[in-house]
Amino acid sequence: xxxxxxxxxxxxxxxxxxxxxxxxxxxxxxxxxxxxxxxxxxxxxxxxxxxxxxxxxxxxxxxxxxxxxxxxxxxxxxxxxxxxxxxxxxxxxxxxxxxxxxxxxxxxxxxxxxxxxxxxxxxxxxxxxxxxxxxxxxxxxxxxxxxxxxxxxxxxxxxxxxxxxxxxxxxxxxxxxxxxxxxxxxxxxxxxxxxxxxxxxxxxxxxxxxxxxxxxxxxxxxxxxxxxxxxxxxxxxxxxxxxxxxxxxxxxxxxxxxxxxxxxxxxxxxxxxxxxxxxxxxxxxxxxxxxxxxxxxxxxxxxxxxxxxxxxxxxxxxxxxxxxxxxxxxxxxxxxxxxxxxxxxxxxxxxxxxxxxxxxxxxxxxxxxxxxxxxxxxxxxxxxxxxxxx
Amino acid sequence: xxxxxxxxxxxxxxxxxxxxxxxxxxxxxxxxxxxxxxxxxxxxxxxxxxxxxxxxxxxxxxxxxxxxxxxxxxxxxxxxxxxxxxxxxxxxxxxxxxxxxxxxxxxxxxxxxxxxxxxxxxxxxxxxxxxxxxxxxxxxxxxxxxxxxxxxxxxxxxxxxxxxxxxxxxxxxxxxxxxxxxxxxxxxxxxxxxxxxxxxxxxxxxxxxxxxxxxxxxxxxxxxxxxxxxxxxxxxxxxxxxxxxxxxxxxxxxxxxxxxxxxxxxxxxxxxxxxxxxxxxxxxxxxxxxxxxxxxxxxxxxxxxxxxxxxxxxxxxxxxxxxxxxxxxxxxxxxxxxxxxxxxxxxxxxxxxxxxxxxxxxxxxxxxxxxxxxxxxxxxxxxxxxxxxxxxxxxxxxxxxxxxxxxxxxxxxxxxxxxxxxxxxxxxxxxxxxxxxxxxxxxxxxxxxxxxxxxxxxxxxxxxxxxxxxxxxxxxxxxxxxxxxxxxxxx
Numbered sequence: 001x002x003x004x005x006x007x008x009x010x011x012x013x014x015x016x017x018x019x020x021x022x023x024x025x026x027x028x029x030x031x032x033x034x035x036x037x038x039x040x041x042x043x044x045x046x047x048x049x050x051x052x053x054x055x056x057x058x059x060x061x062x063x064x065x066x067x068x069x070x071x072x073x074x075x076x077x078x079x080x081x082x083x084x085x086x087x088x089x090x091x092x093x094x095x096x097x098x099x100x101x102x103x104x105x106x107x108x109x110x111x112x113x114x115x116x117x118x119x120x121x122x123x124x125x126x127x128x129x130x131x132x133x134x135x136x137x138x139x140x141x142x143x144x145x146x147x148x149x150x151x152x153x154x155x156x157x158x159x160x161x162x163x164x165x166x167x168x169x170x171x172x173x174x175x176x177x178x179x180x181x182x183x184x185x186x187x188x189x190x191x192x193x194x195x196x197x198x199x200x201x202x203x204x205x206x207x208x209x210x211x212x213x214x215x216x217x218x219x220x221x222x223x224x225x226x227x228x229x230x231x232x233x234x235x236x237x238x239x240x241x242x243x244x245x246x247x248x249x250x251x252x253x254x255x256x257x258x259x260x261x262x263x264x265x266x267x268x269x270x271x272x273x274x275x276x277x278x279x280x281x282x283x284x285x286x287x288x289x290x291x292x293x294x295x296x297x298x299x300x301x302x303x304x305x306x307x308x309x310x311x312x313x314x315x316x317x318x319x320x321x322x323x324x325x326x327x328x329x330x331x332x333x334x335x336x337x338x339x340x341x342x343x344x345x346x347x348x349x350x351x352x353x354x355x356x357x358x359x360x361x362x363x364x365x366x367x368x369x370x371x372x373x374x375x376x377x378x379x380x381x382x383x384x385x386x387x388x389x390x
Numbered sequence: 391x392x393x394x395x396x397x398x399x400x401x402x403x404x405x406x407x408x409x410x411x412x413x414x415x416x417x418x419x420x421x422x423x424x425x426x427x428x429x430x431x432x433x434x435x436x437x438x439x440x441x442x443x444x445x446x447x448x449x450x451x452x453x454x455x456x457x458x459x460x461x462x463x464x465x466x467x468x469x470x471x472x473x474x475x476x477x478x479x480x481x482x483x484x485x486x487x488x489x490x491x492x493x494x495x496x497x498x499x500x501x502x503x504x505x506x507x508x509x510x511x512x513x514x515x516x517x518x519x520x521x522x523x524x525x526x527x528x529x530x531x532x533x534x535x536x537x538x539x540x541x542x543x544x545x546x547x548x549x550x551x552x553x554x555x556x557x558x559x560x561x562x563x564x565x566x567x568x569x570x571x572x573x574x575x576x577x578x579x580x581x582x583x584x585x586x587x588x589x590x591x592x593x594x595x596x597x598x599x600x601x602x603x604x605x606x607x608x609x610x611x612x613x614x615x616x617x618x619x620x621x622x623x624x625x626x627x628x629x630x631x632x633x634x635x636x637x638x639x640x641x642x643x644x645x646x647x648x649x650x651x652x653x654x655x656x657x658x659x660x661x662x663x664x665x666x667x668x669x670x671x672x673x674x675x676x677x678x679x680x681x682x683x684x685x686x687x688x689x690x691x692x693x694x695x696x697x698x699x700x701x702x703x704x705x706x707x708x709x710x711x712x713x714x715x716x717x718x719x720x721x722x723x724x725x726x727x728x729x730x731x732x733x734x735x736x737x738x739x740x741x742x743x744x745x746x747x748x749x750x751x752x753x754x755x756x757x758x759x760x761x762x763x764x765x766x767x768x769x770x771x772x773x774x775x776x777x778x779x780x781x782x783x784x785x786x787x788x789x790x791x792x793x794x795x796x797x798x799x800x801x802x803x804x805x806x807x808x809x810x811x812x813x814x815x816x817x818x819x820x821x822x823x824x825x826x827x828x829x830x831x832x833x834x835x836x837x838x839x840x841x842x843x844x845x846x847x848x849x850x851x852x853x854x855x856x857x858x859x860x861x862x863x864x865x866x867x868x869x870x871x872x873x874x875x876x877x878x879x880x881x
Contacts, residue, residue: 228754228755229750229753229754229755230746230747230749230750230753230754230755231753232755233739233742233743233746233755234743234746236732236735236739237732237735237739237743240732240733240734240735241728241729241731241732241733241734243728243729244728244729244730244731244732244743245732245743246691246711246729247689247691247711247721247723247729247730248743248744248797249711249712249715249744250743250744251712307732307734307735308734
């Protein structure tokens with residue numbers, strides 16, 4: 001048996017490589033065809049204040065200066081895309097956990113909304129002057145509510161043995177309904193400034209990095225969880241063959257429960273970011289997000305049949321979808337087309353994945369036929385095969 | 391000239407050359423057996439003729455004319471039908487609907503239910519099968535389902551019917567019925583291809599036997615020309631000798647498993663027996679006798695089981711797999727594809743699956759340790775695969791079974807239950823599995839072996855417990871072993 005230690009790189013071993021290529025291609029496309037745009041020029045004074053740069057024009061007047069930048073390839077746009085991606089990417093990582101077990105969580109958008117609403121209800125009374133304690137409490141409640149709602153999904157799915165599609169279809173309506181009842185349809189704002197500043201913290205002016213950092217942390221932690229921990233292996237096994245997993249002593253119910261809880265947890269994390277970023281929570285938040293999140297996971301290589309998917313893939317899938325969505329704006333294509341394009345991309349991604357799998361099989365075949373077949377035979381001639389009773 | 395001939399057929403699957411330049415002639419009104427070890431290519435050849443697979447090279451001719459069955463449907467149009475367990479139709483539809491799935495009788499677009507039933511009944515009558523056409527397929531026994539498949543094949547005027555391991559889950563009665571039916575089909579000039587491992591059947595029903603080995607054609611001989619020994623020699627390419635398992639020569643040690651009045655409603659009742667350290671106890675019985683159910687109950691997979699199980703004298707908590715595993719019980723399940731392996735995962739992932747925590751510290755899998763231990767095991771069990779990263783779906787039956795077995799050798803266990811350990815396994819791997827079971831029994835394991843192959847049971851076991859319809863009908867010590875004695879308890 002050849003040692004599996006020496007691994008020569010191939011896309012079948014690093015499936016996310018294809019997604020990265022797509023992202024690079026999309027980036028190039030947008031950078032080249034997006035054209036350029038004039039943005040007002042800013043500078044930072046020695047006192048750390050940002051002021052507009054003025055220059056004197058030909059007729060001696062002071063006019064605001066503009067700089068010409070690439071429409072896509074500039075820090076603001078890229079950070080904007082990263083921020084927009086972060087909500088979906090964070091949830092797509094959790095959704096991937098669920099999808100690997102062969103399940104689905106349609107309620108993730110509703111969990112996001114309800115966690116936001118409860119978070120807002122906790123934060124709002126403290127008002128803008130609320131302190132760090134209020135901020136911590138708000139974050140804790142938002143994430144806690146998300147986790148609890150996910151746990152409830154998982155508990156019902158395992159206890160009632162009903163298909164997750166049905167359970168989460170139901171909770172999707174229930175959770176959002178509760179959010180509506182709690183708020184009466186009103187948007188709830190007026191959070192502690194500290195909380196908002198924390199989430200909107202900027203490294204450089206207009207470079208808000210918190211959502212980006214959280215997204216990366218969630219992806220890395222999710223990736224380690226799935227690929228390095230023994231529980232991760234169990235998640236893949238349950239999706240690959242539930243019965244065999246049971247026969248291997250894996251507590252299938254607990255594994256499933258865990259994945260739905262993770263799905264709720266990440267929705268809660270996304271809610272915290274949204275509350276801080278937009279400064280309000282309402283029952284209408286995240287309407288239809290579940291479909292974007294599932295789409296991101298699927299574009300990232302997760303298979304709805306189960307047993308397949310990675311955290312990195314989910315993250316990259318979300319990046320691709322967001323780049324396309326923002327890219328249409330950059331390319332001056334009416335926003336209305338974005339749904340059509342994204343729908344087509346999801347289908348295309350799955351087709352490509354299938355094509356890739358077929359090609360991998362072919363390559364394996366070609367390799368097999370070139371290897372001289374090892375003669376498979378037992379070497380011990382003393383072994384009995386003939387039954388003595390006949 | 392032969393009725394059907396395949397010429398220079400070659401077919402490659404990932405990692406395996408399944409068929410290598412195989413040519414065989416099949417006659418009309420005859421039953422032609424395809425024999426060989428698992429992975430010899432016999433099933434593949436049958437499936438190529440039936441259009442399930444397409445050959446990489448070679449031609450298929452019917453009455454001298456080249457035909458190209460590219461899918462089961464086009465094969466059917468050529469009069470070729472495949473009877474195969476995995477080809478079940480729609481389980482929720484009735485027998486009648488399934489039989490006429492290809493063309494429902496309609497009246498102005500509406501289903502003509504009367505005509506549907508009538509036609510279906512005629513088809514079943516044709517082969518002498520007595521099955522209610524309104525029964526949903528899911529409620530039929532495997533044997534009845536097979537009858538429906540055959541009726542369907544006869545209904546489309548199949549001239550060639552391929553039987554792929556038809557008896558592997560049939561009871562003796564059902565098998566006899568099938569053989570009788572095959573005789574009648576022969577009278578109707580149907581050419582039949584019979585793929586099977588089972589030596590007895592081959593001699594009972596076949597006229598000609600073709601042996602394949604490692605994808606190559608070895609011999610085609612008439613039944614009169616050949617013999618069991620000759621066939622086995624052709625299949626494995628070497629002489630095989632009888633050997634008495636070593637564990638029989640040592641005294642069994644302390645009692646490891648004691649089952650007392652184990653019952654599970656509708657499955658088995660008041661089952662009692664014991665297994666001691668260092669012995670292999672066989673469990674015999676027909677399909678449906680409750681053997682697998684007893685095994686899964688001991689392993690904690692039957693939440694409704696009642697009674698007492700003692701492991702080394704200590705009572706076992708029933709209905710909890712983790713509890714059974716903690717008490718060092720291991721189960722090699724009957725159906726490895728369904729319950730033994732996660733087919734989409736690699737050899738390594740499968741072997742370490744049941745004891746993944748054993749390879750982990752603080753929840754993190756220690757890949758290095760996993761790799762070295764799994765490699766040791768797969769070497770010991772002689773698993774043949776390009777690497778440990780190979781996906782188990784692509785392995786031969788024998789290698790899959792070894793992987794499923796290796797899974798339970800990661801940690802020492804006290805009781806190993808093996809359910810049909812050599813089903814769908816080639817002769818070479820069979821011998822290796824027997825040898826391994828003997829070896830671990832000698833090392834002090836208690837083994838409970840369930841098998842439908844009597845010779846296997848009688849050769850390997852120290853005692854045989856026989857079940858019939860959920861009851862223990864007797865226990866035979868090694869001195870009193872004979873096929874007749876066991877059969878008497880079984881039937």
